[in-house]
Amino acid sequence: MYADLKFPPVQLPPEADAMRARVRHFIADELAANRFTPTSDSWCAADPSFSRRCGEAGFIAMTWPKQYGGHERTAFERYVVVEELLAAGAPVAAHWIADRQSGPQILRNGSQRARDTILPGIAAGRTFFAIGMSEPDVGSDLAAVRTRATKVEGGWNVNGRKVWSSGAHLAQYMIALVRTSGSHEDRHKGLTQLIVDLKSPGVAVRPIENLSGAKDFNETVFDDCFVPDDMILGGEGRGWEMVTAELAFERSGPERFMSTMPLFLAALDGMPRTPTAAQEVGRAAAHLTALRAMSMSVAGSLQRGEAPNTEASLVKDVGAVFEQTLPDTIRRCRPTEPYAGEAGSYEAQLAHAVYHAPSFSLRGGTREILRGIIARGLGLR
Ligand SMILES: Cc1cc2nc3c(=O)[nH]c(=O)nc-3n(C[C@H](O)[C@H](O)[C@H](O)COP(=O)(O)OP(=O)(O)OC[C@H]3O[C@@H](n4cnc5c(N)ncnc54)[C@H](O)[C@@H]3O)c2cc1C
Structure with missing residues (x-):
């Protein structure tokens, strides 16, 4: 018996129309002031000052609690903002990953300190994130990651290498999928997600040039990089479960x-x-x-x-x-x-x-x- 695919139809609520008018107005002002040139694939084009203006206008962290700088809007209001920014070819890359997946992940699974210290900066369009899943020889087969975090007093000592980390050169943090126990043959067991401060000693971010000559993604090397205990997401060993849940947000x-x-x-x-x-x-x-x-x-x-x-x-x-x-x-x-x-x-x-x-x-x-x-x-x- 084949499983059903479920695509229940969605009607945008009236508040989404009001939000569309607001974001179109914002974009028109930006274009009139010559602050960006429309481009395809603009969610890979970073302009931190544009991200700050999006933060000030309330277009980041839209669904999050006000306590963390969010705006307590619906997912559909966020949806129309995202589609208008993309249609306009606006340079949203700097805040994209933090707004779409790192922030929501911290909101659900982060420690209180991580929430308090990191989320308001994301909402303001000032704190950016990179995703550290892929490694050399580990892209599709994500369960085979080799970057390892070893327990030390008060935290974890991280060693290894991530590749293709989009925007890591602009980001303050990376959520890295690492192995905290067992070997890479253990597959889904023993994987953990850590919030790594990319300014920490022992982190090197190097650009990788793409086909067009642009440097949007990076190699990130960890050489005895310390990550405090309260920067683990969701507890040790829950990395695979969280990555799988995150991918639905990332892909749709x-x-x-x-x-x-x-x-x-x-x-x-x-x-x-x-x-x-x-x-x-x-x-x-x-x-x-x-x-x-x-x-x-x-x-x-x-x-x-x-x-x-x-x-x-x-x-x-x-x-x-x-x-x-x-x-x-x-x-x-x-x-x-x-x-x-x-x-x-x-x-x-x-x-x-x-x-x-x-x-x-x-x-x-x-x-x-x-x-x-x-x-x-x-x-x-
Ligand atoms: C523009 C860009 C931005 C990216 N940004 C990030 C980022 O921010 N963070 C991050 O962690 N990663 C990022 N990536 C990496 C991306 O997720 C990987 O490139 C992708 O998962 C594929 O992994 P790979 O490159 O190792 O290729 P491989 O896994 O080696 O795959 C090579 C080929 O083999 C095929 N293949 C592999 N396994 C199977 C299988 N079991 N069955 C059938 N076919 C198979 C693949 O489909 C592919 O065609 C980015 C990549 C690009 C291009």
Whole structure:
């Protein structure tokens, strides 16, 4: 018997419309003041000063308690803010990971000191996080991590190496998945998540250049780095359980199908009125609408405390195919040479999207891994 996929339809509440108007106003002001140039994949484009302004405007930590600097809004108000920022191609990367997953993880599983000292800074758009899951030879097979934390008085001594840590060069902290007991053959047992202060002695962050020459992700090396006991998340040995829960948040948001949305919007302006263009643009718009409905449905499930892991993987996989093929689709309809020349132009948007598209089906879990999860969820393996 195959398991059911659950995508209950979601109707945005009226307060989400009011929030959409607010964030559009904010974006219009930013653009009028020339504070950013729209770009595709803007959740990988960091501008700490833009993040601070988002914090001041109340667009970070939107669903968190006021006690920690949050705004006690609904997940759907947060959803519309996120989709508007992505559609505008705004440089949200600096605060993205902290707002989407590190902060919520600390809220649920952090010590009181971690909550008190870290969360208000995230909400203000001043404290940034990196994710330390992947290691050399450990990406898809996350349970095989080798970075090790050994118990010492008052905390843990961390040694090892993480790779592809997006934004670690700007972040004050990393949540690192490490082994605290057993060996890498023990798989899911003995893994723990630690909040590592990246300014601590024994931490080195080195840039890794991507295909376009940008330095967005890093290698992070721990050489006898001390982490206090109260910077463990959720208790020793609960790392795997927490990582699995976190991935549903990481995989289902609008960033998983809207990376090339600014290109789509830029292309529409000068789109020729040909039958091919009408057909391709119509099909892309239909895909986008279906993906948005699926993603909002997962947001609703997460808000209810459910664990829609299969559905989140489906959004990520179908979304990656959509946003990865969009540059080619657009280019067939409105032929041009990708050219990084004039920032914000259609040609530059296209060049940026072409360079970044290969990563869409790698980051956050590769296509093959996601399809394996979906197959398991459907009872096929
Ligand atoms: C832009 C970008 C940003 C990233 N940011 C971060 C970050 O902030 N933090 C972080 O921790 N990581 C980050 N990553 C790493 C990302 O999560 C890994 O690249 C990804 O999980 C794949 O791991 P890998 O690179 O080791 O490839 P591998 O696991 O070696 O996979 C190589 C190929 O083999 C396939 N494969 C592997 N295992 C199987 C299997 N069992 N069955 C079928 N096929 C399989 C994969 O699908 C893939 O095609 C980022 C990656 C990118 C591209």
